[in-house]
Amino acid sequence: MAMSEDYHLMWKNLGLDLEAHDALLGVLGPAYQDIYLAQKNRPEGMGYFDFVMSEVHGLRIKELLDEKAAGRKIIGSYCVFVPEEIVLAAGATLVGLCAGADFATDEVEKLLPRNTCALIKSTFGFKLGKVCPYLESADMVVGENTCDGKKKAYETFKGLVDNLYVMDLPQMKSEQGRVLLQSEYYRFKSAVEELTGVAITTDSLKEAIKTVNAKRAAIHRLSVLRQADPAPISGLDALLANQVFFYDNPARFTASVEKICDELEARVAEGNGAFPKKTPRILVSGCPQAVPNWKLPLIVETSGAVIVGEESCVGERGARNLTDDSGKTVEEMMEAIVERYYQVDCAIFTPNQDRLAHIEEMATKYKADGVIHYGLQFCQPYLMESIPVEKALEQQNIPTLRIETDYSMEDMGQLKTRIEAFIEQLR
Amino acid sequence: MAMSEDYHLMWKNLGLDLEAHDALLGVLGPAYQDIYLAQKNRPEGMGYFDFVMSEVHGLRIKELLDEKAAGRKIIGSYCVFVPEEIVLAAGATLVGLCAGADFATDEVEKLLPRNTCALIKSTFGFKLGKVCPYLESADMVVGENTCDGKKKAYETFKGLVDNLYVMDLPQMKSEQGRVLLQSEYYRFKSAVEELTGVAITTDSLKEAIKTVNAKRAAIHRLSVLRQADPAPISGLDALLANQVFFYDNPARFTASVEKICDELEARVAEGNGAFPKKTPRILVSGCPQAVPNWKLPLIVETSGAVIVGEESCVGERGARNLTDDSGKTVEEMMEAIVERYYQVDCAIFTPNQDRLAHIEEMATKYKADGVIHYGLQFCQPYLMESIPVEKALEQQNIPTLRIETDYSMEDMGQLKTRIEAFIEQLR
Numbered sequence: 146m147a148m149s150e151d152y153h154l155m156w157k158n159l160g161l162d163l164e165a166h167d168a169l170l171g172v173l174g175p176a177y178q179d180i181y182l183a184q185k186n187r188p189e190g191m192g193y194f195d196f197v198m199s200e201v202h203g204l205r206i207k208e209l210l211d212e213k214a215a216g217r218k219i220i221g222s223y224c225v226f227v228p229e230e231i232v233l234a235a236g237a238t239l240v241g242l243c244a245g246a247d248f249a250t251d252e253v254e255k256l257l258p259r260n261t262c263a264l265i266k267s268t269f270g271f272k273l274g275k276v277c278p279y280l281e282s283a284d285m286v287v288g289e290n291t292c293d294g295k296k297k298a299y300e301t302f303k304g305l306v307d308n309l310y311v312m313d314l315p316q317m318k319s320e321q322g323r324v325l326l327q328s329e330y331y332r333f334k335s336a337v338e339e340l341t342g343v344a345i346t347t348d349s350l351k352e353a354i355k356t357v358n359a360k361r362a363a364i365h366r367l368s369v370l371r372q373a374d375p376a377p378i379s380g381l382d383a384l385l386a387n388q389v390f391f392y393d394n395p396a397r398f399t400a401s402v403e404k405i406c407d408e409l410e411a412r413v414a415e416g417n418g419a420f421p422k423k424t425p426r427i428l429v430s431g432c433p434q435a436v437p438n439w440k441l442p443l444i445v446e447t448s449g450a451v452i453v454g455e456e457s458c459v460g461e462r463g464a465r466n467l468t469d470d471s472g473k474t475v476e477e478m479m480e481a482i483v484e485r486y487y488q489v490d491c492a493i494f495t496p497n498q499d500r501l502a503h504i505e506e507m508a509t510k511y512k513a514d515g516v517i518h519y520g521l522q523f524c525q526p527y528l529m530e531s532i533p534v535e536k537a538l539e540q541q542n543i544p545t546l547r548i549e550t551d552y553s554m555e556d557m558g559q560l561k562t563r564i565e566a567f568i569e570q571l572r
Numbered sequence: 573m574a575m576s577e578d579y580h581l582m583w584k585n586l587g588l589d590l591e592a593h594d595a596l597l598g599v600l601g602p603a604y605q606d607i608y609l610a611q612k613n614r615p616e617g618m619g620y621f622d623f624v625m626s627e628v629h630g631l632r633i634k635e636l637l638d639e640k641a642a643g644r645k646i647i648g649s650y651c652v653f654v655p656e657e658i659v660l661a662a663g664a665t666l667v668g669l670c671a672g673a674d675f676a677t678d679e680v681e682k683l684l685p686r687n688t689c690a691l692i693k694s695t696f697g698f699k700l701g702k703v704c705p706y707l708e709s710a711d712m713v714v715g716e717n718t719c720d721g722k723k724k725a726y727e728t729f730k731g732l733v734d735n736l737y738v739m740d741l742p743q744m745k746s747e748q749g750r751v752l753l754q755s756e757y758y759r760f761k762s763a764v765e766e767l768t769g770v771a772i773t774t775d776s777l778k779e780a781i782k783t784v785n786a787k788r789a790a791i792h793r794l795s796v797l798r799q800a801d802p803a804p805i806s807g808l809d810a811l812l813a814n815q816v817f818f819y820d821n822p823a824r825f826t827a828s829v830e831k832i833c834d835e836l837e838a839r840v841a842e843g844n845g846a847f848p849k850k851t852p853r854i855l856v857s858g859c860p861q862a863v864p865n866w867k868l869p870l871i872v873e874t875s876g877a878v879i880v881g882e883e884s885c886v887g888e889r890g891a892r893n894l895t896d897d898s899g900k901t902v903e904e905m906m907e908a909i910v911e912r913y914y915q916v917d918c919a920i921f922t923p924n925q926d927r928l929a930h931i932e933e934m935a936t937k938y939k940a941d942g943v944i945h946y947g948l949q950f951c952q953p954y955l956m957e958s959i960p961v962e963k964a965l966e967q968q969n970i971p972t973l974r975i976e977t978d979y980s981m982e983d984m985g986q987l988k989t990r991i992e993a994f995i996e997q998l999r
Contacts, residue, residue: 258955258976260687290743293720296922297956311922313748316717317740321755325748495723495738525952528685529724549685 152203155210159282162275169248169276170202173437180439181381184446186419188378188412190405194385197393201436205392206278212238213282218341221283223268224291225463225489226314228330228482233353233395234345235337240279241391242286243267245435247552249274256301262521263551264435265298272305279392283308285340287333290314291493292526310336318487318494327483334479350478354470360395361464363402368461370409371453372511375418376426377409380442380452382419387459388436420451425571428513430456430504431531432521433463438552441519444561450568453511456504457519462489465503492526500530501537508543514571515544517564522551544571579630582637586709589702596675596703597629600864607870608808613846615805615839617832621812624820628863632819633705639665640709645768648710650695651718652890652916653741655757655909660780660822661772662764667706668818669713670694672862674979676701683728689948690978691862692725699732706819710735712767714760717741718920719953737763745914745921754910761906777905781897787822788891790829795888797836798880799938802845803853804836807869807879809846814886815863847878852998853939857883857931857961858946859954860890865979868946871988877995880938883931884946889916892930919953927957928964935970941998942971944991949978971998 156166177198181191197205209219218237220227223244232239247263248270257269271277280286288299289312303309313329315322338344367386370377386402393401412418427450429441434457442452456462468485472478490500508516516538518531531547538545546567550556583593604625608618624632636646645664647654650671659666674690675697684696698704707713715726716739730736740756742749765771794813797804813829820828839845854877856868861884869879883889895912899905917927935943943965945958958974965972973994977983 256959258952258959260950260955261952290922293920293952294956296743297919297953300923301956301960313744313746316723316743319740321740321748321752325752328748492724493720495717496727523687523950523952525685525688525720525950526724528687529721529728532683532685533728 150203152207155207156202156278159206159278160275161278161281165249165274166202166276169246176437180443181385184379184381184419186417187382188405188408190401190408191382191385193401193405194382194389197389198385198436201392202278206282208394209238209240209279209282213284218284219282220285220287220337220340221279222287223295224287224289225458226289226291226486226491227287227312228333228486229357229395230350230353230468230482231330231334231337231345233356234350235334235341236343236349237284237337237341240283241435242280242283243271243277243435245438245552246270248276257298260523261298262294262524264433264521264524265294267435267552269298269302269305272302280306285310285336287312291491292524294523294525314493316493316495323483323487326487327479330479330483330486345475347473347475347478350475351470351472354468354478354481356395358467358470359399360390360402361467363399363406364390364464366406367402367409368454370406370413373413373418374426374512375416375420375422375424376451376453377412377418378405379419379446380427380429380455381439381446383452384434384439384442384455384459387455387464388434390464391459392436420446425450425514425568426453426512427451427568428454428456428504428508428511428516429460429519430507430516430534431519432524432527433458434519435459440550440552440554440557441517441548444557444564445517445568448561448565448568450571453513454507456500456507458491461507462491462500462503492530497530501534504534504538505541505543508538513543515546515567517567518545518547520547520549522549577630579634582634583629583705586633586705587702588705588708592676592701593629593703596673603864607866608812611806611808611846611873613844614809615832615835617828617835618809618812620828620832621809621816624816625812625863628819629705633709635821636665636667636706636709640711645711646709647712647714647764647767648706649714650722651714651716652885653716653718653913653918654714654739655760655913656784656822657777657780657895657909658757658761658764658772660783661777662761662768663770663776664711664764664768667710668862669707669710670698670704670862672865672979673697675703684725687950688725689721689951691860691948691951692721694862694979696725696729696732699729707733712737712763714739718918719951721950721952741920743920743922750910750914753914754906757906757910757913772902774900774902774905777902778897778899781895781905781908783822785894785897786826787817787829788894790826790833791817791891793833794829794836795881797833797840800840800845801853801939802843802847802849802851803878803880804839804845805832806846806873807854807856807882808866808873810879811861811866811869811882811886814882814891815861817891818886819863847873852877852941852995853880854878854995855881855883855931855935855938855940855943856887856946857934857943858958859948859951860885861946862886867977867979867981867984867987868944868975871984871991872944872995875988875992875995877998880940881934883927883934885918888934889918889927889930919957924957928961931961931965932968932970935965940970942973942994944994945972945974947974947976949976
């Protein structure tokens with residue numbers, strides 16, 4: 146991508162493989178051009194996100210390094226179960242780490258089974274290929290025992306990353322499960338406090354909760370605006386905002402999303418959409434889509450439909466609930482944090498009925514004509530769950546298409562054929 | 573298989589699909605003949621296991637139905653984490669349920685992703701095809717949150733089986749993890765007591781621990797005898813004993829194994845083996861091999877090697893440790909049960925270093941020339957773990973071959989070629 150400065154020295158100092166990293170950016174830049182900038186009738190406010198993406202390995206990394214130089218710690222994460230509130234309250238910064246593109250696959254498959262999901266392989270690929278400046282900037286990398294794939298992969302990842310911290314998670318939302326989450330969040334709090342040398346206080350935690358809630362409230366506002374027909378923003382652009390949610394400075398992100406929402410409100414009032422009115426509306430549900438994984442919305446929105454919501458960790462599953470900030474003590478607010486994250490209806494939980502209820506609720510709220518269940522190949526929790534989900538949705542006369550894919554482009558043609566046929570039946 | 577009686581009426585009353593079940597037995601009988609009875613120089617004591625297998629859907633089911641008629645409850649299980657001590661102490665019988673062969677695959681793949689391991693698919697296939705008399709006899713079927721595949725599949729299985737009880741399990745052997753296991757074993761105890769109407773007492777629990785320990789001690793004795801060169805029993809036959817461990821009446825099983833051990837001791841003293849002295853010796857490590865999954869030992873032992881140990885749930889991982897029976901109260905013995913099962917080093921745990929130590933220990937103890945890691949395709953925990961395990965073993969100069977397979981016969985030729993080449997390098 147075209148960046149405003151030459152960051153090669155910064156990347157070199159971070160230990161990146163400059164040649165490989167240049168090659169990566171050399172693919173990403175034109176891809177962003179073709180996928181994002183080629184869209185028609187985009188909100189002007191997306192210019193901010195275009196800039197963010199053009200500087201995603203540049204200016205944002207420089208900012209993080211400036212924070213580090215000023216004594217602030219950077220914590221990297223791969224999952225929405227890592228509470229940003231705790232990180233911010235200890236004066237640290239949380240960033241999502243690269244997991245959205247294939248890289249160094251041959252090297253990865255020496256360490257992981259070929260039958261591993263693309264997201265986990267990507268995590269390893271960015272490390273082995275030395276092309277993720279976020280990972281290399283992080284003072285602590287947080288893994289979590291969510292699915293079997295990640296849980297077991299982190300054992301090997303620990304040998305590649307010298308500051309990996311692994312958070313345990315329950316499999317059931319039982320009394321014991323809640324106690325485990327609570328205990329793990331306290332353990333994480335201690336680890337973050339130890340890393341930063343900053344003790345979390347009532348004030349700092351309250352402030353952090355407000356900051357993260359503001360970010361979520363802004364993205365909620367954006368989501369609600371997508372209820373309009375015509376949808377004022379494309380699914381591609383909305384997904385990008387949901388992706389940048391994990392990378393950007395929280396306050397700046399919030400302000401930028403609010404600004405775009407002001408514009409979208411005006412668009413809705415004028416009946417101005419990213420696509421014409423009556424364009425078939427799709428709810429996407431399933432696995433997370435990390436930057437630069439724009440494969441599904443690209444296919445959908447070049448096949449005559451618009452995506453109006455993401456039931457996903459990078460989307461409403463991850464950002465849905467606010468954390469109660471009314472607690473008077475650190476303990477009360479920690480309890481509110483546990484309560485908030487405990488509601489995340491990831492398919493790692495059994496049973497996980499709330500998720501179906503949320504999909505149905507979102508389909509109604511966003512006036513979706515159909516649901517596409519996005520499953521990453523070999524992601525057992527979501528692939529398993531997608532079959533009963535599809536049955537339940539179809540019983541409610543919500544047309545549903547289950548797709549199973551990875552990060553390669555090999556199945557683009559086949560997916561496009563299936564998705565076009567699905568959209569045709571929604572008209 | 574040729575059974576001593578006509579059990580069709582019994583099977584019909586259990587709700588089996590007689591035609592499908594006849595077809596299943598029509599395949600199993602000749603397969604057993606070709607794989608087991610065709611072996612040379614078998615211990616005479618294997619006659620008992622041949623009989624058990626010939627009656628595995630006949631006489632043993634009749635026994636269970638007789639127990640039920642006398643008011644005893646039958647509990648079915650798919651995992652070594654279900655404590656038989658608790659079941660026996662409440663006057664019930666625990667049986668392993670069918671999961672070792674493909675059945676009704678087309679129907680199964682309407683409910684489960686195609687990329688699901690053969691063991692889970694088999695569980696569904698036996699239910700959908702109505703061909704598992706154990707499952708149909710069970711008053712309670714116990715599932716467990718071990719791997720993602722099973723955890724999520726049981727959600728769907730619950731719709732097929734009206735008496736499914738799901739046990740939660742920890743993912744880490746942490747303080748919280750131990751508390752969860754303890755709490756789940758107490759919950760299971762209550763559920764079993766409620767099912768049977770029998771309160772577990774100090775005496776009944778002590779007696780049950782002794783019964784299960786005796787079974788384990790017998791199979792340990794059998795294992796130790798396999799240290800001899802020549803090995804006095806084939807891997808196929810030893811695996812069968814380990815498989816029948818899950819089906820047979822415990823006391824009768826113990827007596828039968830002790831009897832065969834007497835014979836094996838004499839064989840060892842005489843230097844009489846199932847294969848000639850100096851036959852390359854293989855330790856099998858990895859996923860469970862449930863009846864009638866004899867694919868790997870069949871290939872190995874018709875390729876010039878002998879299997880001398882199974883680091884597996886159906887094998888030493890499952891039967892290794894005894895439960896301390898010295899407790900003076902139910903609580904003390906429950907604690908001993910938790911302690912005993914907590915040591916099982918299944919790949920669902922993270923980290924799981926004990927398993928590597930046990931593989932190395934077994935390789936030494938059984939004088940293995942090499943290790944074959946047996947992975948079921950799509951079994952993420954074992955496939956993930958197999959890569960660092962292979963690396964660690966190779967570093968200790970223990971030749972290791974990782975295989976990944978399912979229950980079909982399609983890859984027999986390819987596996988045989990790889991295994992023959994592996995054995996060749998051990999000579």
